[in-house]
Amino acid sequence: YDTYIEQGGTNVSGGQRQRLCIARALLKKPKILILDDSTSAVDTKTDQLIRTAFHHEIPDTTKIIIAQRVASVQESDMILVMDHGRIMAAGTHEQLLENCDEYRSIYESQTKNQAQPEELQ
Secondary structure: OOOOOOHHHOOOOHHHHHHHHHHHHHHHOOOEEEEEOOOOOOOHHHHHHHHHHHHHHOOOOEEEEEOOOHHHOOOOOOEEEEEOOEEEEEEOHHHHHHHOHHHHHHHHHHHOOOOOHHHHO
16 A cells, blocks of 8 residues: 555556556446456456456446457456457357357367366376
């Protein structure tokens, strides 16, 4: 609470800057929130905590989330898969896994080294 933040946030890390910007957005409770790769500099656990905060703190806010991590958007109402500025596919996470080879390939590449919950038991 007592840390002085320099102009432009030059004395904090990229992840800290992202968290500060997200905290400011949560406090403002906007009608529309656009997040462009807003959690790229945070670990996956922090990414999950941020998504949970969005769900609980700003449930009525329309969120447009641009992300490289499937985990960052997989609970979204609608996901657009884009390539070179063009929409390749649209749907829920489950629909895209079933119908979009590119999305499924990205998802599998991001989750192949992670044990699934049923595999841990």
